[in-house]
Amino acid sequence: MRQWSWWYWLGLVASVFFVSQRVLAEALTEDGVAVLQVFLPLLMVALVLLLSLLPKPPLWRPLGLTLLAVVVGLPLLLLLLSLADAQHWWGFNLFAARPLVAGLSLSWPLLLFSLLVVGVWFIPRAKRSGQPREWTELAVTLLLLLMLLTTQQPQLMNLAAFALALTLLLGLTTQMLNLAYVDELTQLPARRALMNEMRKLGRRSAVTMLDVDHFKKFNDTYGHDVGDQVLRLIAAQLRKEPGCKAFRYGGEEFTLIFSHADKEEITQRLESVRQRVANYPLRLRSQRRPVSGKKGQQKRGGGAGKVKTVKVTISLGCAIRRPGESTDAMLKRADSILYKAKNAGRNCALVSL
Numbered sequence: 468m469r470q471w472s473w474w475y476w477l478g479l480v481a482s483v484f485f486v487s488q489r490v491l492a493e494a495l496t497e498d499g500v501a502v503l504q505v506f507l508p509l510l511m512v513a514l515v516l517l518l519s520l521l522p523k524p525p526l527w528r529p530l531g532l533t534l535l536a537v538v539v540g541l542p543l544l545l546l547l548l549s550l551a552d553a554q555h556w557w558g559f560n561l562f563a564a565r566p567l568v569a570g571l572s573l574s575w576p577l578l579l580f581s582l583l584v585v586g587v588w589f590i591p592r593a594k595r596s597g598q599p600r601e602w603t604e605l606a607v608t609l610l611l612l613l614m615l616l617t618t619q620q621p622q623l624m625n626l627a628a629f630a631l632a633l634t635l636l637l638g639l640t641t642q643m644l645n646l647a648y649v650d651e652l653t654q655l656p657a658r659r660a661l662m663n664e665m666r667k668l669g670r671r672s673a674v675t676m677l678d679v680d681h682f683k684k685f686n687d688t689y690g691h692d693v694g695d696q697v698l699r700l701i702a703a704q705l706r707k708e709p710g711c712k713a714f715r716y717g718g719e720e721f722t723l724i725f726s727h728a729d730k731e732e733i734t735q736r737l738e739s740v741r742q743r744v745a746n747y748p749l750r751l752r753s754q755r756r757p758v759s760g761k762k763g764q765q766k767r768g769g770g771a772g773k774v775k776t777v778k779v780t781i782s783l784g785c786a787i788r789r790p791g792e793s794t795d796a797m798l799k800r801a802d803s804i805l806y807k808a809k810n811a812g813r814n815c816a817l818v819s820l
């Protein structure tokens with residue numbers, strides 16, 4: 468679903484690029500060019516804001532088609548109006564369109580509007596999410612702006628257009644790699660990344676499988692969303708641990724790999740993770756509790772908005788690589804040690820040579 472976003476952005480970039488090329492075309496009058504130089508960047512900033520705010524449904528849905536028609540069609544409509552010399556109708560001359568800097572199509576309204584949209588919305592959003600998609604959208608917005616500001620300097624404009632195409636390609640590739648290699652819920656490297664990393668492990672290495680205790684019961688009691696919160700919490704604790712690399716293996720299972728085989732140090736690290744998770748008070752708001760069923764009714768009795776804390780535990784099984792052992796066999800052994808830890812009463816870490 469999220470991948471549809473690229474098509475809308477591509478549509479907008481293509482439409483703005485086409486219209487900006489027409490700015491240079493001789494078919495436009497001097498006033499027509501001026502209108503495009505003032506209004507096209509303003510319209511473009513408004514459209515990128517719209518695109519970043521609205522959900523992006525599949526293109527073939529009526530809403531998707533409408534959104535695409537808006538982002539592609541409005542710049543084209545502006546071009547048609549400029550070709551028809553329609554600027555007299557909208558009082559263009561009153562618009563204070565004098566450029567602030569000679570050679571750049573930068574007017575006061577554009578400077579203020581783009582500073583507001585980029586500074587208040589795009590930059591904080593990209594920083595908050597840290598995702599390649601949001602950073603790409605910010606870079607594309609800035610490069611589109613640069614391209615439109617430099618319509619009077621074709622060499623600079625071509626350079627900005629080239630950088631724009633490269634940014635889109637880079638953003639798309641990074642996102643595809645992220646989809647394949649990064650787990651969306653926890654943002655840890657996913658199983659495919661683990662398998663790649665395992666191939667590189669040396670003779671002195673170790674792998675740990677870990678699993679949340681009684682997670683099915685936890686999900687049934689507090690709901691799937693709180694379960695997801697637990698998985699994110701565990702990922703955050705694993706990420707903090709030095710000397711090892713964490714992966715989400717799948718479901719409620721995680722994997723840690725060590726590129727050394729020091730049993731004492733590994734035991735210490737696993738104990739530290741286990742204790743941090745076990746002692747972490749997870750805050751629950753009452754509205755997150757189940758909305759139906761007997762258990763839900765009992766829990767909702769506690770009053771709306773009340774904050775309750777719960778704790779979870781994990782079990783860990785670590786296999787230190789044996790001479791001649793394949794990484795697959797080591798992983799399987801770690802899994803069976805994990806089940807020994809479960810049978811030993813859970814909330815514990817076992818390490819075996």
Ligand SMILES: Nc1nc2c(ncn2[C@@H]2O[C@H](COP(=O)(O)OP(=O)(O)OP(=O)(O)O)[C@@H](O)[C@H]2O)c(=O)[nH]1
Pocket residue numbers: 652678679680681682683684686690691692693694695698717718719809813
């Ligand atoms: N919230 C949430 N739950 C998940 C996710 N992936 C798997 N689960 C749940 O994890 C639970 C795993 O349950 P089991 O394999 O029976 O294990 P368990 O209840 O943790 O019991 P033990 O492992 O023996 O302590 C199932 O209820 C799955 O639905 C996820 O991404 N989010």
